Amino acid sequence: MQMTIGQFLLKRLTEIGIEHMFGVPGDYNLQFLEQVKACDGLQFVGNCNELNAAYAADGYARLKGAGALLTTYGVGELSAICGVAGAAAEHVPVVCITGAPPLHAMEQRLPLHHTLADGNYDDMMICFRQFTAAQTRITFANAVGEIDRVLTTCLREKKPVYIQLPSDVSYLTVEAPDAPLDLSFASDPRQLEAAVEHALRLWSQAKRPALLTDMDADRLGLRHLMVELVGKAAVPYASLTTGKAILSETHALWVGHYLGEGSSVEAKAWIEESDCLITTAPRFIEFNSGHFTQNLPKDHTIMLAGHSVTIGSVRYEGVNAQELLRHLLQQVPERAGDNHRRLEEEAWSPQADAPLTQERLWQRMARFIKAGDTVLAESGTSNIGLTSQALAPDVTYISANIWGSIGYTLPATLGTALAAPDRRHLLFIGDGSFQLTAQELSTLLRLELKPIIFLLNNRGYTIERYILGMQEAYNDVANWKYAELAGVFSEKGNFLTAHARTEGELEAVLEKAAVSNALTFIELHLDPFDAPAALKKFGPATAEFDYGPLGPQRLSA
Incomplete structure (x- = not known):
């Protein structure tokens, strides 16, 4: 079907569940905002500044699966870059769209406002390249392919991406595909089969299986599968503080936060002495590791990442973590829960005149x-x-x-x-x-x-x-x-x-x-x-x- 480049970009954004776009108007993005205004199902939310808009898009994406940020070239996007870097660090998929100067001006290297007036139109993309998983400058020739490439990368890598939309390009009409964006990601069959066999072998020999969650359990959509695994196999579990509350903290099998030497005795023992530890690519920093005192049982760890699974010292590329967990759920035997129980919290009552502490x-x-x-x-x-x-x-x-x-x-x-x-x-x-x-x-x-x-x-x-x-x-x-x-x-x-x-x-x-x-x-x-x-x-x-x-x-x- 035929549609403008701006309409196609907005169509793709709504397909991936984005209903709100955060940002600040600027002359290089106003033509696109006119298209946003006419788009059913997507609303522009004007923010007080671009940094706040980036933070809002990040918060939105953590609940919706993806967020969108709209800035203007140079002054606007650099004001937002701290928030974009934060989304990269926290594995949050945000689509960063910047209204860029007209393509003819960039190609002629004309010195314009919101630039360094030196004709360099690569500097902003170079800045964003450090904090985004994919970048592109949209043209009439590349629009359809590049928009799909960048958005697919955003959702598969769970990181921000960067799109420059020149102000004279968004109203150009292109031939766009009718089919929705294909976001499926199937594992390599042989790699998946080998990884499942290896994981089941480790599981069948285990006396102390356990789970350890970090933020990627949420980002990779593993939470519900892990809840099922805990319920079926009665697996004790802990979380890093960076993965707080992804799994219930009131469940009988939750043993607490794991922070290396800063852990409780119980959490430390369950995680470090596990002979089959399933974990979601934990990223240890000084804050969540007891200043790098973590000690995972490497030879007995199943490490789930975005596109690979590592079991012990063997890395299986091209394995989808969701698929691996589904196979494990089908094949691990049910196990009755043990007597492990957390103590109930003591009753709390206010001391009316006591100052807040x-x-x-x-x-x-x-x-x-x-x-x-x-x-x-x-x-x-x-x-x-x-x-x-x-x-x-x-x-x-x-x-x-x-x-x-x-x-x-x-x-x-x-x-x-x-x-x-x-x-x-x-x-x-x-x-x-x-x-x-x-x-x-x-x-x-x-x-x-x-x-x-x-x-x-x-x-x-x-x-x-x-x-x-x-x-x-x-x-x-x-x-x-x-x-x-x-x-x-x-x-x-x-x-x-x-x-x-x-x-x-x-x-x-x-x-x-x-x-x-x-x-x-x-x-x-x-x-x-x-x-x-x-x-x-x-x-x-x-x-x-x-x-x-x-x-x-x-x-x-």
Whole structure:
């Protein structure tokens, strides 16, 4: 069929489940925005800046399977590149589309605005090449093939891709295929057969099989298969903190988080002493490995990756992890569960006049979180505080665990709220992080979305204080009147705001938040020098790792 290049790109985006595109208008992408406006099933969401748009597209993709970002050339796309790099680090498929100068101007190397005025039109793509799995500049001749190639790569590699759409190209008519984009990925039959045979052999000999999940269990669509395997074969399982809550943390067979030497005795034993460990390509960083003290049983590990499976020392290329797990599920025998049980959490009741503390706050928040919620935890205090808590089943937990860019979660909440409007979305963010991306609160209000936002006001960067500079001014931030910002950003009054300084005040606020039908913004006032127990350990360990035995942390101790 015949259609314009812009229409074809939008057709493909909707086919892969994208219903919202985030970005900022610019003269080089306005012609494409006219086409977006006319597209049924896809809405443009204008953001306050391009970085926030990238974060929103990332949050959206974590629930929808893919996200889309639209920027203008040069100034716009470079403003977004931190968020795109974060999506690459966290294995999140985001389609980055930049409205580029007209193709004739690029070919003539004309010096234009939003460029370095040197006629170089390769520099932006070179920048994005470092953080994307595929890149292309669309022309009349290559449009159909390149759009399909880049989008297929995005979804198969689970990483961002980059499309330059010149401003004089999107309205050109091309012959486009009727068939939808083919996203099937079948294993090489012989490799799959050999991998299944090897895995079953290892499994049949095992006395202590176990599972270990990381974020790729979610990205590769393995969660439900792993749930089935746990149920059928009664397999104990752990997760890295970077794979938190992908499998239930209240199940009888969950043994906790695995963090190398930082693990509980039980989790460490199950993972390191397993004689058949199935894991989803864990990526160990200092944060999730007890500073690189992990010790997996390599000879007895089945490592599931995007396009390969490694069993012991043997790597099987061209094997789809989903297919391998389906074969295992069909052939492993059922096994009754053992007597392994986690202790029930102690009952929690508020101490009405007691000031809020990090230790008690996160215990209460874990009980406020319900099955099916989407929880976004900002890097630092919020993420560390919630990581130590077992969350309700079927919670989607989102944090920038590897990239760690502060401010990510507020615009990411915009993305998740649009991706899954029927779910409850809870955001936990510190004051320092909030100040980086605060403008996007206005977009949440403009679109009348209804997340519950917990703003931790502790007067600065708590995690940095525990690394270095506990009382130094460089770890302070201005003390905004945070709860009043909703009224600044919206005249509609479509929000609920509240403060809590004590446990009694928090209980009253949570009662209102639980039944609120509007965006709810709760400012929690905490001691600037209080922190979760895990952060108090992590900070000094990070200082020792970063600065060494003669570093400034020794002088300030």
